[in-house]
Each structure stands twice: as structure tokens, then as C-alpha cells.
Amino acid sequence: MASISRNLRRSLTPDRLRLLLLLSQHPREYVTAECHRPVVLHKRGPDILHDPWFNRGTAFSMTERDRLGIRGLLPPNVVSSQQQIDRFMLDLKRLQKYARDGPSDTLALAKWRILNRLHDRNETMYYKVLINNIEEYAPIVYTPTVGLVCQNYSGLFRRPRGMYFSSEDRGEMMSMVYNWPADQVDMIVVTDGSRILGLGDLGVQGIGIAIGKLDLYVAAAGINPQRVLPVMIDVGTNNEKLLKDPLYLGLQEHRLEGDEYVSVIDEFMEAVFTRWPNVIVQFEDFQSKWAFRLLQRYRKTYRMFNDDVQGTAGVAIAGLLGAVRAQGRPMIDFPKQRIVVAGAGSAGIGVVNAASRTMARMLGNNEVAFESARSQFWIVDAHGLITEDRADIDPDARPFARRKGELGHQGLSEGASLVEVVKKVKPDVILGLSAVGGLFSKEVLEALKDSSSSRPAIFAMSNPTKNGDGKIGHSNQGNNMYLFPGIGLGTLLSGARVISDGMLQAAAERLASYMKEEEVLQGIIYPPISRIRDITKEVAAAVVREAVAEDLAEGYREMDARELARLNEEETIEYVKTNMWSPVYPTIIYRKD
Ligand SMILES: NC(=O)c1ccc[n+]([C@@H]2O[C@H](COP(=O)([O-])OP(=O)(O)OC[C@H]3O[C@@H](n4cnc5c(N)ncnc54)[C@H](O)[C@@H]3O)[C@@H](O)[C@H]2O)c1
Numbered sequence: 040m041a042s043i044s045r046n047l048r049r050s051l052t053p054d055r056l057r058l059l060l061l062l063s064q065h066p067r068e069y070v071t072a073e074c075h076r077p078v079v080l081h082k083r084g085p086d087i088l089h090d091p092w093f094n095r096g097t098a099f100s101m102t103e104r105d106r107l108g109i110r111g112l113l114p115p116n117v118v119s120s121q122q123q124i125d126r127f128m129l130d131l132k133r134l135q136k137y138a139r140d141g142p143s144d145t146l147a148l149a150k151w152r153i154l155n156r157l158h159d160r161n162e163t164m165y166y167k168v169l170i171n172n173i174e175e176y177a178p179i180v181y182t183p184t185v186g187l188v189c190q191n192y193s194g195l196f197r198r199p200r201g202m203y204f205s206s207e208d209r210g211e212m213m214s215m216v217y218n219w220p221a222d223q224v225d226m227i228v229v230t231d232g233s234r235i236l237g238l239g240d241l242g243v244q245g246i247g248i249a250i251g252k253l254d255l256y257v258a259a260a261g262i263n264p265q266r267v268l269p270v271m272i273d274v275g276t277n278n279e280k281l282l283k284d285p286l287y288l289g290l291q292e293h294r295l296e297g298d299e300y301v302s303v304i305d306e307f308m309e310a311v312f313t314r315w316p317n318v319i320v321q322f323e324d325f326q327s328k329w330a331f332r333l334l335q336r337y338r339k340t341y342r343m344f345n346d347d348v349q350g351t352a353g354v355a356i357a358g359l360l361g362a363v364r365a366q367g368r369p370m371i372d373f374p375k376q377r378i379v380v381a382g383a384g385s386a387g388i389g390v391v392n393a394a395s396r397t398m399a400r401m402l403g404n405n406e407v408a409f410e411s412a413r414s415q416f417w418i419v420d421a422h423g424l425i426t427e428d429r430a431d432i433d434p435d436a437r438p439f440a441r442r443k444g445e446l447g448h449q450g451l452s453e454g455a456s457l458v459e460v461v462k463k464v465k466p467d468v469i470l471g472l473s474a475v476g477g478l479f480s481k482e483v484l485e486a487l488k489d490s491s492s493s494r495p496a497i498f499a500m501s502n503p504t505k506n507g508d509g510k511i512g513h514s515n516q517g518n519n520m521y522l523f524p525g526i527g528l529g530t531l532l533s534g535a536r537v538i539s540d541g542m543l544q545a546a547a548e549r550l551a552s553y554m555k556e557e558e559v560l561q562g563i564i565y566p567p568i569s570r571i572r573d574i575t576k577e578v579a580a581a582v583v584r585e586a587v588a589e590d591l592a593e594g595y596r597e598m599d600a601r602e603l604a605r606l607n608e609e610e611t612i613e614y615v616k617t618n619m620w621s622p623v624y625p626t627i628i629y630r631k632d
Pocket residue numbers: 234235236237326327346347351354381382383384385386387388419420421422471472473474475478500501502503507516517518519520
């Protein structure tokens with residue numbers, strides 16, 4: 040294969056390429072006239088990928104992908120049949136190796152594989168299993184196992200799921216989008232693979248996170264599984280290991296940057312909103328420099344949101360309000376909380392932005408209120424406490440850099456360590472969104488004992504919990520899964536054209552109020568995952584009502600905006616409930632087109 044360059048591969052007709060490949064890979068006697076005879080097909084598109092006689096997966100050449108209407112339905116790297124076999128064998132042998140050396144993740148991965156095969160065979164049954172056992176299997180199809188799946192995706196890849204758009208598809212996306220078999224798509228989760236959980240740049244392998252999030256859209260929000268679309272935008276990877284890995288499924292070049300990068304994402308957005316004008320696009324696990332910029336670029340014109348920035352912020356706010364209640368104080372005391380945040384990426388800054396806005400609103404929403412809210416936060420990143428003294432300060436973090444005047448009397452300076460900050464600030468809350476394991480060390484927790492709060496709260500939100508701070512307790516991790524399904528469902532059912540701050544705030548407030556007083560006083564801030572469908576229904580209803588209140592709702596199907604506005608709270612909840620898909624076999628009718 041090494042002798043056939045990628046350019047040559049792309050320029051040859053598929054049949055000639057196949058012959059060349061056969062000759063380069065097999066002893067001459069295998070290449071008979073029989074195996075070079077063309078095969079006549081009576082199908083196109085995904086049907087071919089699902090037919091084991093004709094499917095050749097990632098080995099379909101670019102021209103074949105175009106001719107057969109499957110461009111975009113496979114990872115972008117065209118591989119040889121030998122590479123396919125190498126990948127398969129590696130995966131097969133890995134099982135033996137794991138069984139021998141015994142890493143604890145093997146069981147989780149094995150469960151993922153079994154569930155994934157069911158997903159490919161029978162979607163209704165898959166979602167029934169998932170919904171009925173959500174507490175047990177959410178950690179398999181979603182965080183944390185999904186992180187492991189992404190890391191091992193080259194080996195685990197079997198049947199494609201979702202769409203892939205790459206930098207090499209520029210100019211083609213508008214037509215490619217029609218290769219997707221569904222005429223209606225409600226929900227897209229898109230990633231560029233640049234910051235998958237706390238695992239860094241995983242390139243094309245990040246598709247796993249989009250699939251996992253959409254599994255929750257179906258299981259928790261009751262979005263119809265025929266109307267979800269996971270998307271990977273492959274603009275290359277800066278992960279040196281993947282760039283050299285012969286079995287990697289994505290483009291083996293460095294990431295596009297600047298205007299070139301933005302033009303790819305623009306083209307994708309235009310294509311999907313042209314085919315499906317009512318779709319909602321959730322941006323997921325983009326590195327923070329792009330997470331913020333793309334959110335600002337699209338949020339006023341498209342129905343989209345960024346889960347890591349906005350979903351996480353809402354979940355954190357609900358938790359922070361719960362922490363105030365758990366201290367036996369009224370919620371209105373929230374602006375008095377002193378909060379130390381470890382991590383200044385899309386999640387950390389997203390949380391601080393939204394939480395300070397909530398405080399400011401409680402204080403009167405004027406300039407003084409904003410200034411007072413700002414001064415309640417101390418942000419520590421990889422270089423320590425962020426202050427005005429820092430050179431090259433990240434523009435997104437700048438508003439929250441501690442002011443020179445404040446530092447002296449607190450006995451803190453630029454770059455102070457987390458322990459030092461906790462010792463001096465005596466915070467009510469520490470919140471971890473850094474992706475680094477063990478940050479909330481014994482020393483930090485000891486220092487927190489001197490907190491001025493009667494009941495200091497610790498939010499360990501880094502992922503995956505294995506490398507994160509999550510040792511403290513995973514089952515009740517403040518994860519954005521408490522909100523994103525409801526934000527998506529509420530937006531869909533309201534027909535709002537954009538997702539406003541108010542809609543996000545309403546979602547967070549509903550989650551905060553979901554917990555009963557006695558639960559909060561016991562220190563239980565987030566509900567159990569087993570209630571996720573109920574939580575999601577409530578959150579979605581709150582989003583619908585806010586969209587109506589802000590005059591953004593345009594209605595959904597037979598429910599027009601005027602009728603939506605007439606629904607009271609209970610009726611809105613009922614409306615949401617009746618529009619949630621459940622995994623039951625429908626009556627099937629055959630009709631010849
Ligand atoms: N629980 C949730 O719902 C949720 C939601 C979003 C993100 N996350 C997790 O939060 C983490 C951060 O996500 P992100 O998008 O902000 O990532 P990011 O890469 O944009 O930011 C990571 C931040 O952590 C900082 N950091 C690194 N080492 C540190 C150290 N030793 N001490 C303090 N800070 C340090 C970095 O400087 C950076 O500011 C990831 O693990 C992600 O999976 C969790």
C-alpha cells in the first residue's frame with residue numbers, strides 16, 4: 040500500500056485502484072479474473088454499508104463514495120484492505136492482552152461493545168435497555184467509558200454511525216448532507232474532536248462523544264432516534280501519536296487554523312440548516328478558543344448552543360444554588376458566596392460568566408452589582424491564580440482576573456497555588472473543571488476546613504472521572520447531562536429560532552428547584568440519574584415557557600405559538616411528555632413507492 044500514494048489513489052478509477060491494490064497486497068496468484076469482475080449493485084447509500092456482501096467500510100475509495108452516495112458516511116481516511124485487517128487484528132489481539140494484563144476498563148469496554156452491537160441491530164430494543172437501566176448503562180454509553188471508547192476508536196470502529204465532514208470536503212458539504220438517509224433531523228451533536236472530555240485532541244475518534252450525547256437525547260429527552268445525527272468535523276489533528284498511527288481513521292495532517300477553520304464550520308452550518316431548517320445543533324468538546332468564538336458567531340442566527348460552555352454553566356449554577364440551600368441559607372444569599380474555580384477553559388469560564396450574571400441579577404443588575412459579583416470569584420488555571428499581572432492573559436478570562444488592589448490585603452499574588460488560594464480566601468465553594476487528576480488533594484481539602492462557610496461545597500466536575508477529581512463521588516457528579524437533553528427538547532418543542540440566555544437560565548433554575556428541601560439539607564445537590572427522564576421533561580417545559588415568555592416560540596407541528604402561550608405550567612409539562620418518544624415497536628405498514 041505504501042507504494043500507492045494518496046494522490047494516486049484518489050486519481051484512479053475505483054476498478055483500476057482495486058486491481059492495483061490487489062496486486063500490491065496479495066501474491067499474484069490470488070488476483071484472478073473472477074475477483075476483478077465488476078459487481079452490479081441495485082442499491083445506493085447507507086443500504087450498501089449495511090449489506091455485508093458489498094460493504095467494504097473505510098476501504099471505499101473517494102470516487103466510489105461519490106458514485107454510491109456514501110460520501111460523508113465514513114471516516115475520511117481511505118484505507119487499504121490490508122490496513123483494515125491490521126486494525127481488526129490489533130483489536131482482536133488487544134482482548135487477549137487485556138485479559139492477561141487485566142486493566143479494569145476491559146469490562147466496561149466489553150459492555151460497550153455488546154450494547155453497540157445491539158444499537159446496530161435493533162434501536163428500539165437498545166433504547167429500551169438503556170432507559171430501563173439508565174443508572175447502570177449511562178456510564179457505559181456516555182461518560183466515563185465513552186472517553187475510553189474514543190481513545191480506542193480505531194480498533195472499535197465497526198459500522199459507521201453519523202456523518203463526517205473533513206477539510207477535504209470543502210465545497211461539497213451542501214450536496215453531501217443529502218447522503219444522510221433521514222428527511223427529518225431534530226438534533227445534531229457536532230464535535231471537531233479537539234478537546235474530548237479531559238483527554239485532549241482525539242481527532243476523528245471524537246465522533247464517539249457525539250454518539251454518546253445523542254444516546255442521552257433519545258433516552259432522557261425522548262428525541263426520536265431516527266432524527267438524531269452525530270457529526271464529526273475532521274480538520275486534522277495536532278495529536279502527534281495519531282498523526283503517525285497507520286491505523287488512524289482521520290486526516291493525518293495538522294489542524295486547520297484561523298479563517299480556513301472557520302470557513303469549514305460555516306460551510307457545515309449552512310449545509311445542515313439548508314437541508315433541515317428546524318434542526319438544533321449542539322457544539323461539543325471544541326477546544327475553548329473555538330468554543331467561545333463559534334458560540335458568539337452563530338448563536339444569534341442559528342438554533343445552537345455549546346454544551347460545555349452553556350450546559351455545564353447551568354448545571355453548576357443549579358449546584359451552587361443548592362449549596363447555598365444546603366448551608367441552611369436563603370437562595371438570595373448566593374451573591375455572598377466566595378467561589379474558587381480550578382480551570383479556566385470553556386467550562387470554567389462558562390461557569391464563572393453565567394454564575395456571576397446570576398449573582399448580578401440578584402443584586403439589581405447594574406454596574407455595581409456586576410462588579411460585586413465579579414469579586415466573588417478566584418480562578419486558578421495551570422499557571423496558578425489569574426490576576427491582572429499576568430502577561431498574555433486569555434481574553435475570555437480577563438474580566439475575572441483578580442485586581443491588583445485586591446491582592447495585597449488578601450496576601451495573594453499572580454500564580455498563587457490552589458492550596459494558597461483556598462487557605463487565604465476561605466471559600467464557600469471550590470469547583471474543579473481542569474481535566475487534571477488529584478487537584479483537590481488532601482492539602483486542599485484540609486485548607487477548606489478553615490472555610491468561613493458552615494458547610495463548604497466541593498464540585499468535582501472534571502472528566503473523565505478516572506483522571507479527574509471525581510474520586511469524591513461519581514454517581515452525583517454535576518454533569519451537563521442534567522441539562523442538555525432538556526435544553527434541546529424544550530427548544531424543539533417551543534420552536535424557538537435561537538436559544539436565549541433566559542431559556543438557559545430557566546433550565547438551570549428548574550434543575551435547582553427540582554431537589555426537595557430535605558434532600559438538599561442532607562447535602563444531596565443533584566438528583567439520581569434514574570430520574571433523568573423526569574428531570575429532562577421538567578427542564579424542557581421550563582425552557583418552552585421561557586421561550587414563550589420571551590416571544591421566541593414559533594410553535595411545533597400542530598401546536599402554534601398562540602396555543603403554546605395558552606398552556607399553563609402543568610399543561611406545558613403534559614405537552615412535553617406527550618411529545619417524548621418511547622421505545623415501543625410501532626405498527627409497520629408496507630407501501631411501494
Ligand atoms: N461535568 C461536566 O458536565 C463537564 C462539562 C464540561 C467540561 N467538563 C470537564 O471539565 C474539564 C475542563 O474542560 P474545558 O472545556 O474547560 O477544558 P479546557 O482544556 O478548555 O480547560 C482546562 C483548564 O484547566 C486548566 N488547568 C490545567 N492544569 C491545571 C492545574 N494543575 N490547576 C488548575 N487548572 C489547571 C487549564 O489551564 C485550562 O484553563 C474537562 O475535564 C472536561 O471534561 C465537565
